[in-house]
Amino acid sequence: MSTFYLLLVALIQGLTEFLPVSSSGHLILLPQLTGMRDQGLTIDVAVHVGTLGAVILFFWTDVKSGLAGIPRMLTGRIDTQGSKLAFLLLVATVPVIVVGLIAKVTGLADAMRSITVIGWAMLIFGLVLYWFDKKGEDSKIATDWNRRDAIILGLWQAIALIPGTSRSGITITGARALGYTREDAAKISMLMSIPTIIASGILLGIDVAGEADIEMMKYAALGAAFAFVAALLALTLMMRLLRSVSFAPYVYYRVILGLVLLAMAYS
Template sequence: MTLFHLLIVAVIQGITEFLPVSSSGHLILLPNLTGMADQGQAIDVAVHVGTLGAVILYFWSDVRIALAGLPRLMRGRTDTPGARLACLLIIATVPVIIAGLLLKLTGLDDALRSVTVIGWTMLIFGLVLWWADQKGSSERRAEDWTTRHAWILGLWQAVALIPGTSRSGIVITGARALGYARSDAARLSMLMSIPTILASGALLGAEVVGEADWEMLRLAGIGAAFAFVSALLALALMMRLLRSVSFTPYVVYRVVLGILLIWLGYTT
């Protein structure tokens, strides 16, 4: 794997992980549209670690509160903000773990990795995001997050296992439909990504243990660093833009790319 190829993979993962445009969809499209070789699971784990580091750093104040609440949660208490946040994040992660295991065991995860599927999910869920963003109210804040809403957003997040859907995009869609303000919907989506990335990274990591050599570890470290920087920049830019603009620019991108991919899928 060349350094140029590694850089492309890391930057794509870093930029698209937290934008509502689907990181997995773009990474699947990379070898399909360019002829480049698949980067392999070790690099997938590395770039996920990089993006995980970025979201933890950006939302460190929330992460610190949740971590401080874990000991209390383990004693069955949710009477502090930290314990409550940790509990809600765990609840919101359960659906995607169950759905992910089912897809893995049935082999459907590989069957869904096609240009046509990504095209349709890009288009359909892009329009759903636009609808929810335009019609949803902005009366709720992230601090208003409830157990019921954690389950609902967790189910929305599980839908993102279909390539092209976008994990961040579908959670933001669900949060906007529930009435959360744009920045708060994005904040919940990013916080939910932390246990989700940890779970997916652990699953992928378990499959590559013992297979990586020193050269692969070197490339993985470089990939993680590139992904960290690009994810942090993309995350900071999106959160800043949400103060003055809607999600419409991302929707336009998704619709245009979706139509192009559908055309390519049915004509090639």
């Protein structure tokens, strides 16, 4: 793998992981559209680790609170802000783990990795995001997050297993449908990404355990670093823009890309 291609993979993962445009869809498309060899699971794990580091750093205050609350949560005491956050993140992560395992075991996950699926998902779920972003009320903030909403957002998140859907996009859509403000919908979505990325990384890590050599580990470390920087920049930019801009620009991009992909798929 060339350094340029590695940089390209890392930048795409970093920039699109937290923007509502689907990182997995872009990574699947990259080798298909460029004709280059798929980057492989080792690099996939590495760039996911990079984006994980970025979101943890960006929301470190909340992450630290949630980590501190885990011991109380494990003893059934959901009586502090930290233990509540840890519990809600756990609840919201269960559906995507269950559905993800089913998709992996049945082979459905591999069957959906096509330009046609990505094109339709880009288009349809982009329009769904646009609808709920426009119609959603601004009646809730992140501190209003509760068990019912965590379950609902967990089910929304499971839909993101369809390539092209976007994990951040679909959870932001769900949060806007529940009445959360744009900034708080994005914040909840980003916090939900942490246990989800960890779970995904563990599953992918099991598949590649023992396969990577020293050379590949060097590429992986470089990819993780590139992805970390790109993800941190994307997070910072999006959270700032949400103070004055809706999710419409991301929707326009999704619709255009979706139509292009569908034209390619059906031509």
